[in-house]
Amino acid sequence: MKPRVAFFDFAGCEGDQLQVANLEEKVIDLVEIVNLVNFREIMTEKSDDYDVAFIEGSIATDHDAERLREIRSNADIVVALGSCAAIGGINSIRNSQDPERVEDRVYGDDADKVEAWDKAKPADAIVDVDHYVYGCPIDKDEFIHVVESLVQGKKPNIPTYPVCVECKMNENVCVFARNGEEKRLPSTKREVQTPGPSAVDQGPFCLGPVTRAGCDSKCINEGTTCWGCRGLIDNPNQNAHKKVLDKYGLTVEEVINKFNLYFGWQQEERNNE
Amino acid sequence: MSNEKINIDVEYLTRVEGHGNIKVNASNGQIEKCEWQVIETPRYFESMVVDHSWKELHHITSRICGICSIGHTLASLKATEDAIGIEISDQDELLRKLVLHGENMQSHILHVGYLALPDLMGEGSVIPLASSHPEELKTVIKIHRLANELSDLVGGRTTHPQRLIPGGFSKIPTEKELTELRSKLKNSFNDLMAVADLCEEKADKLPDFSRETEFISLTTDEEYAFYDGQIRSTDTGISPVDDYLDVTNEYVVNQSTAKFARNNRGSYMVGALARLNNNYDQLSPMAKGVAERFNLKPINHNPFMNNIAQLVEVVHNVRDSIKIIDTLLENGLEPQDDYYEPEIEVQSGRGIGAVEVPRGILFHDYTYNEEGVCTAGNCVIPTNQNHANIQHDMEELAPSLIEKDKPEEEIELNLEMLVRAYDPCISCSTHHLDVEFVE
Numbered sequence: 105m106k107p108r109v110a111f112f113d114f115a116g117c118e119g120d121q122l123q124v125a126n127l128e129e130k131v132i133d134l135v136e137i138v139n140l141v142n143f144r145e146i147m148t149e150k151s152d153d154y155d156v157a158f159i160e161g162s163i164a165t166d167h168d169a170e171r172l173r174e175i176r177s178n179a180d181i182v183v184a185l186g187s188c189a190a191i192g193g194i195n196s197i198r199n200s201q202d203p204e205r206v207e208d209r210v211y212g213d214d215a216d217k218v219e220a221w222d223k224a225k226p227a228d229a230i231v232d233v234d235h236y237v238y239g240c241p242i243d244k245d246e247f248i249h250v251v252e253s254l255v256q257g258k259k260p261n262i263p264t265y266p267v268c269v270e271c272k273m274n275e276n277v278c279v280f281a282r283n284g285e286e287k288r289l290p291s292t293k294r295e296v297q298t299p300g301p302s303a304v305d306q307g308p309f310c311l312g313p314v315t316r317a318g319c320d321s322k323c324i325n326e327g328t329t330c331w332g333c334r335g336l337i338d339n340p341n342q343n344a345h346k347k348v349l350d351k352y353g354l355t356v357e358e359v360i361n362k363f364n365l366y367f368g369w370q371q372e373e374r375n376n377e
Numbered sequence: 378m379s380n381e382k383i384n385i386d387v388e389y390l391t392r393v394e395g396h397g398n399i400k401v402n403a404s405n406g407q408i409e410k411c412e413w414q415v416i417e418t419p420r421y422f423e424s425m426v427v428d429h430s431w432k433e434l435h436h437i438t439s440r441i442c443g444i445c446s447i448g449h450t451l452a453s454l455k456a457t458e459d460a461i462g463i464e465i466s467d468q469d470e471l472l473r474k475l476v477l478h479g480e481n482m483q484s485h486i487l488h489v490g491y492l493a494l495p496d497l498m499g500e501g502s503v504i505p506l507a508s509s510h511p512e513e514l515k516t517v518i519k520i521h522r523l524a525n526e527l528s529d530l531v532g533g534r535t536t537h538p539q540r541l542i543p544g545g546f547s548k549i550p551t552e553k554e555l556t557e558l559r560s561k562l563k564n565s566f567n568d569l570m571a572v573a574d575l576c577e578e579k580a581d582k583l584p585d586f587s588r589e590t591e592f593i594s595l596t597t598d599e600e601y602a603f604y605d606g607q608i609r610s611t612d613t614g615i616s617p618v619d620d621y622l623d624v625t626n627e628y629v630v631n632q633s634t635a636k637f638a639r640n641n642r643g644s645y646m647v648g649a650l651a652r653l654n655n656n657y658d659q660l661s662p663m664a665k666g667v668a669e670r671f672n673l674k675p676i677n678h679n680p681f682m683n684n685i686a687q688l689v690e691v692v693h694n695v696r697d698s699i700k701i702i703d704t705l706l707e708n709g710l711e712p713q714d715d716y717y718e719p720e721i722e723v724q725s726g727r728g729i730g731a732v733e734v735p736r737g738i739l740f741h742d743y744t745y746n747e748e749g750v751c752t753a754g755n756c757v758i759p760t761n762q763n764h765a766n767i768q769h770d771m772e773e774l775a776p777s778l779i780e781k782d783k784p785e786e787e788i789e790l791n792l793e794m795l796v797r798a799y800d801p802c803i804s805c806s807t808h809h810l811d812v813e814f815v816e
Contacts, residue, residue: 115418118394119443119536125487126535128522129515132507140504146491147502148391164418194440197425209424209753214629220419241443241536282716308718326533326540327547327716331436363433 107255110142110154111185112175114161114168115195115224119241120186121145121160127244134248137255156181156254159233162188162195162224169230176231181254184227185247187240191335192369194240195224199368226369235260240333240366243319266337267312267330268345271321279310279329280352313345314359332366336374381405383779385789389416390796392492392502394444395760395803399792401775411775413768413796417803426754431457431543431723431745438741438756439537442802444487446537447480447528448734449741451604452756456741457543460728461749463721468711469545472531474604475701476538477732478694479527481603483535484735485649485687485694486524488800490517490572493684496794497579513575516568520691523565527698530554544719552710559702562695566663569692573667576688580671583685584791587678588773590766591641592651593624595733601652601659601693603733609655611676612641618731621740625757637765638757644765647737648799649686650677664693680770681798687735723749736760736802760801767799 111121125146127134141151157179163169176182187193198206203222227233237250246262253260263269271278311332312324323330337343344356360367383403390397398414422441426434435453439446451473458465465473491503494517500506506514525535530550532538540546550558595606596615608616608624616624627636639645653660653668654675660668668674668689673682725747731740737759744753774795778788 113396115420117440117443117446119440119446122443122536125491125521126525128518128525131518135504135507143502144389144391145394146392147504148495149501150391161418164420168418194425194437195420197429197437198421201424201427206421206424209427210419210421220421224420240440241534277716279716282718322534323539328539328542365433365437 106137106139107156108141108151108154109138109156109158109251110140110151110175110179111145111158111160112142112171113145114159114172114189114227115164116161116186116188116193118145118160120237120239123241123244123247127248130248134251138251152178154179156183158183158185158237159189159227160185162192162226163230164195164220164224166219166221172227172230181234182227182231183235183237183250183254184233185237186242187238187333187335187366188224189227190233190236190238191366192224192226192229193333193366196366196368197364199223199372200364223369229369236262238262238316238334239319243322246318263317264338264343265317266343266345267315267317267319267321267324267334268348270317270319271312271324271330274321274325276321276324278348279308279312279324280348280354282308309362311359311362313348313354314340314356331363336360336367336370383785383788385785385792387789387793390793392495393797393801393803394442395801397796397801397803399771399789399796401771401788401792403775403779406776406779408772408776408779411772413764413771415764415803422756423754426743426751429751431461431749431751434743434751434754435541435543436537438754441756441758443536444484444802445480445734445736445739447476447532447541448732448739450532450538450541451477452730452732452734452739452741453743454541454543455605455730455732456728456743457730457745458728459730460726460743460745461543461721462724462726463544463719465545466711468549468705468708470604471701471705472546472549473541475698475705476528476531476541477603478698478701479524479531479535481735482524482691482694483521483528484800485691486517486520486572488735489576489684489687489691490514490521492800493794493797494575494579496790496797497576497582513571516571519568520565520572523561524694526561527558530558542718544721545717546713547717548715549710549713552706555702555705555710559699559706562699562702565695569695573670573688573692576685577670580685583679583681584774584794585679586681586770586774586777586795588680588770589678590769591645592654592676593640593645593647593762594652594655594738595731596655601656601661601697606731606733608731608738610640610645611654612645618729618740621729621731621742621757625740625762627757627761636761637768638762639765644769645762646680646766646799647759647762648683649690649735650680650683651737652733653677653686653689660689661693661696663696664689667692680766680795683798683800687800723747734759736800737762758802760799760803763799763801767796767801770795
């Protein structure tokens with residue numbers, strides 16, 4: 105029996121479901137090993153009878169949460185697909201902003217009509233999540249690996265080391281060394297526990313030392329920097345890439361707090377521990 | 378009359394991006410309710426950009442939409458560059474136009490081939506086509522993959538591109554890569570014509586429905602506008618991009634949860650059909666040839682023809698991509714360092730960027746302080762601009778079908794096809810919506 109697979113989207117850009125469509129011919133191979141029963145973005149047929157549910161997007165309303173709980177009760181396996189569902193993602197930028205100002209900036213006089221939470225949350229803030237496909241967007245090969253593992257009843261193998269490891273293998277020039285080592289040293293230290301606004305022109309900066317690998321250091325290969333989209337590695341104090349940090353005189357907390365883009369929810373969780 | 382009671386209640390319309398409902402109630406031929414509702418969770422991008430650096434904004438706002446992330450990135454970069462006073466080179470502008478073609482092709486072929494065609498072939502999704510029409514489906518996939526290869530090569534990733542940065546590109550393709558891409562594009566003509574043949578065969582399934590409306594898009598003397606231009610309306614003519622707020626006029630209506638937009642009349646339409654209506658003469662001859670096969674010429678007021686306008690644009694995208702690559706290769710690519718980052722002196726200011734993305738004209742508007750930190754942002758999204766037009770179309774289409782005594786299922790399918798024809802991107806449009814759940 106092929107497992108019955110369903111996709112559900114919450115608040116997000118649907119870029120992860122698009123990566124599934126971007127598998128091109130491999131999509132046809134995929135529907136040979138799984139039975140797609142619910143994928144609103146591409147199909148009209150739907151069913152509440154499924155074994156595996158992929159969740160995309162973060163959760164930010166009571167209605168979202170209720171729907172997610174229902175999905176959890178229908179599915180044997182729940183997989184968070186992409187940064188928004190897995191770690192809160194870019195939506196969690198606003199979590200550290202003053203909720204009243206957030207609503208006022210976007211809705212002005214109509215702010216009262218909005219029924220959304222003050223924070224955007226990942227799926228596992230609401231229900232148990234069995235597996236995670238990280239990334240913004242997800243990596244197509246990793247997605248296939250996860251699906252194949254689940255079909256075979258195995259646990260997917262997701263890296264627990266930082267992006268630096270992959271970046272070194274790709275022989276990139278370290279972002280911190282790009283404009284000369286002395287130039288990149290951080291000029292201001294932030295309050296460690298509160299992610300502040302973004303870093304402005306303090307030289308090239310990279311979240312690779314604290315971010316979970318698995319992307320093949322894509323963004324650095326393309327000439328930019330690691331923005332942290334795959335989330336913090338487990339236990340950053342132990343697993344961060346020490347060599348890079350030591351070489352450039354950085355601390356784990358300093359790197360984590362540098363840009364407040366993807367780590368908002370994870371940081372809050374760490375602070376509550 | 379057989380249609381004594383009509384009760385159409387489509388929750389979470391399928392085969393569109395994001396969450397929307399269609400509600401129609403009628404009794405004895407009289408419409409009691411006819412609504413296009415949007416029920417997406419708000420995402421607050423205009424607030425999220427505040428306090429962030431000019432170097433990060435395009436990265437953040439790209440996440441408004443996975444499908445048009447290249448277009449959002451470009452509108453964002455243009456707004457930032459306008460605000461801070463950054464110029465880009467001619468080569469970079471050509472490369473940006475090229476990558477935008479890749480996204481437009483990808484999005485349109487996904488919509489026409491995977492989302493709209495199943496309706497014309499009597500299927501609920503593209504999946505049954507794998508066994509019923511394997512060759513046709515493989516052709517659609519081939520074009521989709523080619524579009525993604527283009528975006529990958531120039532943008533560094535198809536979704537949430539990496540190479541596009543303020544002031545240019547962090548990395549550019551090589552002449553060899555561009556030459557290879559050019560030959561793949563050239564070899565795609567037969568596939569494009571095969572898809573056009575398939576659409577032509579099924580075109581009689583597109584409802585024959587017209588409602589006069591206003592069409593708004595970018596326009597420029599130089600070319601069929603995607604990357605740059607001024608605002609052009611079929612009603613009110615040309616206005617500068619800086620006046621976009623006077624054109625878009627977003628407003629809240631009680632019957633709907635979504636913000637609507639209007640310019641000269643109750644609603645207007647943006648997207649492929651609007652661009653074609655405004656800039657038809659600048660389409661490549663091959664694209665015009667495809668338009669003629671469907672008798673599609675300006676000004677066409679049938680929203681269902683947006684599907685065909687998308688097909689026409691895909692052909693134009695391929696032709697113009699080849700032209701751009703030819704120019705780049707003739708000029709010779711100006712090399713740049715690895716991990717390139719232009720030297721930029723930051724200044725305060727407000728900037729507006731407008732780009733044509735697959736679903737229509739898109740505006741980003743940012744204000745920066747003297748440190749290059751964003752203090753205010755506004756984004757006006759194509760689908761928001763189309764919501765009112767969808768609503769007005771529904772108010773005219775639903776009664777006309779009821780009058781013809783069509784069965785409820787057919788009315789429902791026609792209304793679903795109407796919304797799909799706009800290829801709405803609802804999660805984009807709700808960066809900004811008023812959300813309340815309708816019982």
